[in-house]
Amino acid sequence: MLLMGxxxxxxxxxxxxxxxxxxxxxxxxxxxxxxxxxxxxxLGVLALLLGFSLLGHYASDWSNxxxxxxxxxxxxEQGQPNLESGHYFGLDHVGRDxxxxxxxxxxxxxxxxxxxxxVAVVIGALYGAVSGFVGGKVDSLMMxxxxxxxxxxxxxxxxxxxxxxxxxxxLMFVAIGAVSWLNMARIVRGQTLSLKRKEFIEAAFTxxxxxxxxxxxxxxxxxxGVVIVYAALLVPEMIMFESFISFLGLGVSxxxxxxxxxxxxxxxxxxxxPWMLAFPMTLLIATLFCxxxxxxxxxxxxxPKGN
Amino acid sequence: xxxxxxxxRVQDLCVRFDLPRGxxxxxxxxxxxxxxxxxxxxxxxxxxxxGIVGESGxxxxxxxxxxxxxxxxxxxxxVWQGExxxxxxxxxxxxxxxxxxxxxxxxxxxxxxxxxxxEIIAEPLKTHYPEMSSAExxxxxxxxxxxxxxxxxxxxxxxxxxxGGQCQRVGIAxxxxxxxxLIICDEPVSAxxxxxxxxxxxLLKKLQRELGxxxxxxxxDLNLVKYISDRVMVLYLGHVMEVANSxxxxxxxxxxxxxxxxxxxxxPDPELExxxxxxxxxxxxxxxxxxxxGCPFVTRCPMATQVCEETKxxxxxxxxxxxxxxxxxx
Numbered sequence: 001m002l003l004m005g006x007x008x009x010x011x012x013x014x015x016x017x018x019x020x021x022x023x024x025x026x027x028x029x030x031x032x033x034x035x036x037x038x039x040x041x042x043l044g045v046l047a048l049l050l051g052f053s054l055l056g057h058y059a060s061d062w063s064n065x066x067x068x069x070x071x072x073x074x075x076x077e078q079g080q081p082n083l084e085s086g087h088y089f090g091l092d093h094v095g096r097d098x099x100x101x102x103x104x105x106x107x108x109x110x111x112x113x114x115x116x117x118x119v120a121v122v123i124g125a126l127y128g129a130v131s132g133f134v135g136g137k138v139d140s141l142m143m144x145x146x147x148x149x150x151x152x153x154x155x156x157x158x159x160x161x162x163x164x165x166x167x168x169x170x171l172m173f174v175a176i177g178a179v180s181w182l183n184m185a186r187i188v189r190g191q192t193l194s195l196k197r198k199e200f201i202e203a204a205f206t207x208x209x210x211x212x213x214x215x216x217x218x219x220x221x222x223x224x225g226v227v228i229v230y231a232a233l234l235v236p237e238m239i240m241f242e243s244f245i246s247f248l249g250l251g252v253s254x255x256x257x258x259x260x261x262x263x264x265x266x267x268x269x270x271x272x273x274p275w276m277l278a279f280p281m282t283l284l285i286a287t288l289f290c291x292x293x294x295x296x297x298x299x300x301x302x303x304p305k306g307n
Numbered sequence: 308x309x310x311x312x313x314x315x316r317v318q319d320l321c322v323r324f325d326l327p328r329g330x331x332x333x334x335x336x337x338x339x340x341x342x343x344x345x346x347x348x349x350x351x352x353x354x355x356x357x358g359i360v361g362e363s364g365x366x367x368x369x370x371x372x373x374x375x376x377x378x379x380x381x382x383x384x385x386v387w388q389g390e391x392x393x394x395x396x397x398x399x400x401x402x403x404x405x406x407x408x409x410x411x412x413x414x415x416x417x418x419x420x421x422x423x424x425x426e427i428i429a430e431p432l433k434t435h436y437p438e439m440s441s442a443e444x445x446x447x448x449x450x451x452x453x454x455x456x457x458x459x460x461x462x463x464x465x466x467x468x469x470x471g472g473q474c475q476r477v478g479i480a481x482x483x484x485x486x487x488x489l490i491i492c493d494e495p496v497s498a499x500x501x502x503x504x505x506x507x508x509x510l511l512k513k514l515q516r517e518l519g520x521x522x523x524x525x526x527x528d529l530n531l532v533k534y535i536s537d538r539v540m541v542l543y544l545g546h547v548m549e550v551a552n553s554x555x556x557x558x559x560x561x562x563x564x565x566x567x568x569x570x571x572x573x574x575p576d577p578e579l580e581x582x583x584x585x586x587x588x589x590x591x592x593x594x595x596x597x598x599x600x601g602c603p604f605v606t607r608c609p610m611a612t613q614v615c616e617e618t619k620x621x622x623x624x625x626x627x628x629x630x631x632x633x634x635x636x637x
Binding site for chain 1: 375377400401402404405408409411412413416417418419420421423430431434435465467468478481485
């Protein structure tokens with residue numbers, strides 16, 4: 001039509017002119033994040049911790065199962081942390097190498113933290129987005145279900161599950177996952193409700209875009225900022241959950257271990273072998289700090305109105 | 308112009324919103340309805356610009372959204388190019404939308420913040436012409452950007468890198484890219500400052516002339532509406548008060564509400580401005596939940612009499628049949 005005739009000339013012109021590269025909100029956020037020192041350092045420390053949990057076992061000749069019979073009789077004096085003997089973190093109360101136990105525990109704790117948060121985010125985000133976008137009666141019904149579930153005592157649920165099915169890691173995921181997506185669903189629903197009324201969603205509707213495409217192309221990308229921040233803050237919460245449950249003796253069982261289980265054993269032997277408490281606790285605290293700093297950094301980076 | 312077939316024919320259009328029931332229990336209490344748009348009928352001809360004016364809350368935007376099929380609870384008929392839009396299924400409606408586009412009030416909020424301007428303008432093409440190659444699409448986007456006065460090299464920029472006026476140009480480009488026959492502009496300039504308003508209005512007028520579009524131009528700035536429109540429809544509380552050619556309406560408004568509106572328009576000349584009579588209206592817009600029984604304007608009308616309280620005036624043709632007015636006394 002009228003405009004088509006001009007197309008060729010204009011396109012050639014555009015090709016010659018060279019285009020300015022726009023700065024996306026994601027690129028802006030990355031720049032802001034890179035300026036945040038605490039978050040950057042945390043990211044580095046977290047990478048080290050991840051390396052420790054995945055590759056740390058190569059650094060020591062001991063295994064997490066063998067008992068050092070030679071030192072078992074006098075752990076208080078001979079089982080102290082010592083670089084020469086190869087027991088970097090010392091021995092635990094039954095003579096196993098604490099360094100290897102810590103590597104093993106880190107792996108489980110980090111896995112539960114990251115996977116738990118991931119499960120919570122996926123279920124929560126989908127549930128919340130559908131509830132918010134559909135709205136009306138469906139929304140009310142879905143949100144009342146969330147209310148009912150969140151009113152249910154969490155510890156009771158865990159104890160019942162553990163008592164019926166016995167202790168295993170998979171069950172921990174179920175227990176933690178069943179509860180932690182509830183907040184995510186509420187947050188995402190709220191965000192979706194406010195997005196739904198935005199003019200660019202109306203504009204997409206006017207253009208004739210299918211509602212499902214609107215959710216995928218317009219709603220989800222605008223939700224991602226919130227979801228990412230919440231996920232980063234959810235990981236330490238998951239780790240704390242797991243540690244708490246393991247500390248109570250309901251979590252992972254021997255020979256498996258986690259930070260919570262190690263801290264629990266360390267606390268029992270605090271007077272005779274304080275290193276059994278000190279090392280796992282340091283790891284746990286460092287990880288929690290890192291995730292919280294990263295979460296804060298992401299929040300500041302993704303929400304420029306905040307500062 | 309009026310001899311041609313109307314491109315859009317709105318007949319007896321009503322929009323109702325159900326309100327949550329008052330009272331302690333959700334199932335007790337009286338079922339309330341907000342009557343946002345009441346029995347509005349008008350025809351729009353190809354190449355015509357229809358201005359819609361009225362104060363805030365009179366149903367201007369609701370009318371626009373009802374025409375586009377974005378609302379539930381709409382009664383009446385919206386006949387678009389000979390076909391009633393309200394009876395269509397959502398997928399049929401999506402297809403028809405191609406020639407019926409909209410420009411929004413808030414230029415920045417109407418652009419998705421995570422997409423580049425190029426992606427935003429290309430979205431209608433992607434939706435209606437999925438078979439188009441990306442090179443063709445880009446050429447089209449670039450040519451449209453030139454048409455609305457944006458530079459082609461800004462295609463990869465994001466909305467937050469643009470000013471309000473430029474964002475509105477992007478909004479217009481998105482509406483134009485499918486080569487529509489009608490664009491509904493819902494207060495397209497009220498969020499912009501005055502010098503930018505003039506640019507955008509002139510752009511719309513130029514595009515309308517060059518492409519032969521029809522426009523529905525919604526605004527509360529009467530000077531703007533007078534400048535751009537061929538015909539003007541005055542709304543009050545969801546009712547049509549008066550429809551007339553814009554020159555006739557401004558020279559001699561017939562309805563007391565139109566008179567009040569037009570007398571309140573500031574005149575740029577201070578001498579004239581000081582000397583003119585302003586017909587001040589007392590009170591506020593009545594609640595559309597509980598409108599007056601007779602004429603909707605009766606609570607604020609200086610000419611109201613017994614008959615206005617009791618019966619609602621019909622929209623009747625006056626003068627040479629060119630204008631219509633809903634008043635017992637006009």
